[in-house]
Amino acid sequence: MRRKSYRVWGLTCSACLALLMERVRALAGVRSVGVELVVGGASRLVxxxxxxxxxxxxxxxxEDAGFSLTAPDSTVSAEVSR
Structure with a gap:
């Protein structure tokens, strides 16, 4: 398994968070999605x-969910063991 972090702008509430997570979870191969919500700043998407x-x-x-993605939070992609 691989983990990648990104910075997302524009999240303001739990409804925004749910929509974003739904859209990203629908991507092929995605096992889980987590978001650290930062209202008024860059939230962390994992x-x-x-x-x-x-x-x-x-x-x-x-972007389909209505938000902006900036450069990855970290360019390091880590192996995650089961």
Missing amino acids: VLAGSTPQRRAVQAAV
């Missing part, structure tokens, strides 16, 4: 997938 999540697919899902 995606756990069977392979490294494709930035373009994650960005498209985030």
Whole structure:
């Protein structure tokens, strides 16, 4: 499993959070999604997938939900054991 973190702008409430998580979870290979909500700032989106999540697919899902994705929180992708 691979984990990748991103910064997302525009999240303001739990409804926004739920919509974003729904869209990203729908991506192929995604096992789980977590978000650290920062109202008025860059929230941290963490995606756990069977392979490294494709930035373009994650960005498209985030933008489709109405938010903005900036550069990854970390360029390091970590192996996660079961």
